[in-house]
Amino acid sequence: MKLLLFDIDGTLIRSDGAGRMALAAALEEIFGTAGPIAEYKMSGKTDARIITDLLTAVGIATADITAKLPLVYERMADKARQIYPERKVAVCPGVPELLRRLQQQPDVALGLLTGNARQTAPLKLAMGNINPAQFHVGAYGSDHLDRNHLPAMAMQRAENLWQRPFSGANTVVIGDTPADILCARAGEATAVAVASGWHATTTLARYNPDHLFENLADTDAVLAALLEE
Ligand SMILES: [Mg+2]
Numbered sequence: 001m002k003l004l005l006f007d008i009d010g011t012l013i014r015s016d017g018a019g020r021m022a023l024a025a026a027l028e029e030i031f032g033t034a035g036p037i038a039e040y041k042m043s044g045k046t047d048a049r050i051i052t053d054l055l056t057a058v059g060i061a062t063a064d065i066t067a068k069l070p071l072v073y074e075r076m077a078d079k080a081r082q083i084y085p086e087r088k089v090a091v092c093p094g095v096p097e098l099l100r101r102l103q104q105q106p107d108v109a110l111g112l113l114t115g116n117a118r119q120t121a122p123l124k125l126a127m128g129n130i131n132p133a134q135f136h137v138g139a140y141g142s143d144h145l146d147r148n149h150l151p152a153m154a155m156q157r158a159e160n161l162w163q164r165p166f167s168g169a170n171t172v173v174i175g176d177t178p179a180d181i182l183c184a185r186a187g188e189a190t191a192v193a194v195a196s197g198w199h200a201t202t203t204l205a206r207y208n209p210d211h212l213f214e215n216l217a218d219t220d221a222v223l224a225a226l227l228e229e
Pocket residue numbers: 007008009010011044175176177197
């Protein structure tokens with residue numbers, strides 16, 4: 001059985017800043033500030049990392065931030081429910097067809113490996129008309145500060161759910177940033193990079209992914225890469 005772990009932003013959907021807006025609103029409500037959020041580069045980072053960076057930059061104590069992270073995720077989800085329906089969301093090219101074809105594949109387990117918090121990831125997918133329930137396991141930005149810890153968590157959850165072994169040898173991480181490629185390596189998994197987010201193929205190529213696509217539109221070629229033994 002193969003475990004396919006998809007990133008969300010820039011890989012499945014592009015959310016037109018909606019996630020950033022929900023985070024800013026939640027942080028302002030709880031801490032009275034969202035720190036330097038306007039210039040902060042979020043791509044490839046976990047929500048836990050982003051929130052910690054933004055608030056420590058304006059002098060808030062790490063212990064205070066850590067204690068309030070669960071509350072931040074809850075409030076982000078509340079804000080997302082208000083903000084997301086009003087925002088434009090683009091599904092990345094080829095994604096609906098790819099997911100449809102993967103549903104028909106035997107011995108394929110779908111999961112998420114995303115910097116988004118567990119509370120907001122399904123809201124973002126739903127915004128792009130992607131059914132979150134088709135991803136049976138996940139590792140999220142609320143699980144750890146460091147994305148490189150997430151593949152092992154996703155594999156362990158897949159083992160618990162399906163009662164069979166998962167390791168890097170039968171796991172693929174699909175994402176749009178250098179951080180996705182590096183975290184695939186940290187989990188000794190196959191790295192499939194796609195330039196549908198904010199990083200060009202030339203940038204991604206420098207990190208030596210196992211497969212590199214401009215986008216996921218060539219369904220047959222992408223399926224061959226994902227299911228390669
Ligand atoms: Mg991404």
